[in-house]
Amino acid sequence: MNNPTCVVLIIADGWGVSAAKEGNAIALAETPVIDQLSRRYPATTLKASGLAVGLPEGQMGNSEVGHLNMGAGRVVYQDLTRISKSIAEGTFFRNRVLAESMEKIKSSGGTLHLMGLFSDGGVHSHLEHVKALLEMAVKHGLSSICIHAFLDGRDTPPSSGKEYLENFQQYLDELGTGRIATIMGRFYAMDRDQRWDRVQLAYDTLVHGAGRRAETVSTAIDAAYAAGETDEFVKPTVVEAGPGQETGIRDGDGIIFFNFRADRAREITRAFTEKDFASFDRGKAPVLSSYVCFTEYDASFDLPVAFPPEELKNVLAEV
Numbered sequence: 001m002n003n004p005t006c007v008v009l010i011i012a013d014g015w016g017v018s019a020a021k022e023g024n025a026i027a028l029a030e031t032p033v034i035d036q037l038s039r040r041y042p043a044t045t046l047k048a049s050g051l052a053v054g055l056p057e058g059q060m061g062n063s064e065v066g067h068l069n070m071g072a073g074r075v076v077y078q079d080l081t082r083i084s085k086s087i088a089e090g091t092f093f094r095n096r097v098l099a100e101s102m103e104k105i106k107s108s109g110g111t112l113h114l115m116g117l118f119s120d121g122g123v124h125s126h127l128e129h130v131k132a133l134l135e136m137a138v139k140h141g142l143s144s145i146c147i148h149a150f151l152d153g154r155d156t157p158p159s160s161g162k163e164y165l166e167n168f169q170q171y172l173d174e175l176g177t178g179r180i181a182t183i184m185g186r187f188y189a190m191d192r193d194q195r196w197d198r199v200q201l202a203y204d205t206l207v208h209g210a211g212r213r214a215e216t217v218s219t220a221i222d223a224a225y226a227a228g229e230t231d232e233f234v235k236p237t238v239v240e241a242g243p244g245q246e247t248g249i250r251d252g253d254g255i256i257f258f259n260f261r262a263d264r265a266r267e268i269t270r271a272f273t274e275k276d277f278a279s280f281d282r283g284k285a286p287v288l289s290s291y292v293c294f295t296e297y298d299a300s301f302d303l304p305v306a307f308p309p310e311e312l313k314n315v316l317a318e319v
Contacts, residue, residue, distance in 0.1 A: 110289055212238070
């Protein structure tokens with residue numbers, strides 16, 4: 001009887017191959033097992049960034065992207081690339097889910113709230129997507145638009161948020177609509193380990209206007225840096241609204257969560273959308289006209305998804 005053939009895929013996260021040795025822990029280390037395997041068996045290298053793994057040219061890879069491409073055995077266009085491609089081709093602006101959400105907000109007379117990670121790190125979100133949403137909102141006749149900026153500092157330099165915010169504020173001034181209503185570190189709004197005390201601080205600022213207050217976006221981030229907070233840990237802060245402008249998320253308003261990576265979008269989404277949510281006291285929860293997930297955050301969520309997952313066939317688990 002022949003022995004069954006077994007194929008094992010072992011992933012050593014963070015293991016890379018580079019000829020450069022300076023600052024390269026792997027190249028400088030003794031690696032006898034890997035060296036022996038490479039000598040005794042066929043070996044090659046795989047590109048793990050950019051177009052090779054379905055990301056834009058020059059975009060760094062990450063663990064989720066690498067695992068997906070290896071498991072699929074082919075290049076899989078990532079959500080970042082899919083969404084950016086749809087913007088370039090113009091189909092983004094005809095997206096049915098996004099369009100229906102904006103029309104509901106328009107009918108209710110509410111405010112469109114765009115919230116998500118505010119950087120171009122490309123791991124959870126991208127600012128070019130926010131600009132496209134704003135452009136689409138203007139086309140749909142929406143004039144009351146609030147942006148809730150979750151600052152990065154992990155996939156981008158730890159104090160780069162000020163530049164992102166000030167550049168985007170300049171873009172909004174030129175566009176003539178939209179305002180940055182709150183800022184906060186991803187530590188609060190994008191928890192994924194059921195640290196609900198953090199999520200509550202984010203929620204209370206978004207909905208009830210709780211937390212620190214600042215007159216402008218620049219003074220808000222300057223105060224955070226002066227307090228020793230880097231982007232990831234900036235405490236939830238309300239940027240003061242002008243005359244006639246609402247601060248928090250109200251009945252009839254709609255939310256588009258522009259993060260495309262799911263893991264850190266689930267908890268705050270539950271806080272906004274679950275009828276019997278009990279992880280913390282929400283106070284009076286707003287009755288939203290719509291809540292759109294940019295991608296599918298959880299198959300159990302009964303929520304509209306702008307870019308649903310693409311089905312992959314003949315992947316490693318099926319072969």
